[in-house]
Amino acid sequence: MSKGLLSVGQPFPTFKKAAVVSLEKGKEFFDISSEDFINDEGRWTVMFWWPKDFTFVCPTEIAEFNKNYGEFRDRNANLIGASTDSEFVHLAWRNNHNDLRDLKFPMLADTSKSLAEDLGILEPNEKIAYRATFIIDPTGIVRWVSIYDLNVGRNVKEVIRVLDALQTDELCPCNWEKGKETLKV
Helix, strand or coil, X not given: CCCCCCCCCCECCCXXXXXXXXXXXXXXXXXXXXXHHCCCCCCEEEEEECCCCCCCHHHHHHHHXXXXXXXXXXXCEEEEEXXXXXXXXXXHHHHHCHXXXXXXXXXXXXXXXXXXXXXXXXXXCCCCECEEEEEECCCCEEEEEEEECCCCCCCHHHHHHHXXXXXXXXXXXXXXXXXXXXXXX
């Protein structure tokens, strides 16, 4: 990687990218920018990256995030999926994969790889994104980063657990889950 991994406490990089948001003709694409992350409504953003469309592990993760979409919405969090594939490849994949047809969140296209590079998540040989997840608070600051090797899928329930913990703005012990006591100091 030419840049180091973007870490906790840093502002999410500035960007504007095309995303697939629908399969409906004429309404497939929409631009998303980092400006959308900063808001006064207390809305968080969870952005997760996968290496390549039309692969094997990636659709299992994307489908699991989609299955849990309501959990993110209930937590006032926008969910965005991303890879370095183009919006046209994303659209073709959604049209051709049963588990991806009814996605409720956008698939961001980083064809220039500029955002993945700014995040420090480009695999050095193929220049594809690692499996990375970022939780960004309503001020645009990264509050959690997770990165996996290319062949290992992530645990969506853990992403939700961490989002819950961050949103308490309290001290959360090991294995803390929503509804349990936080630490009082």
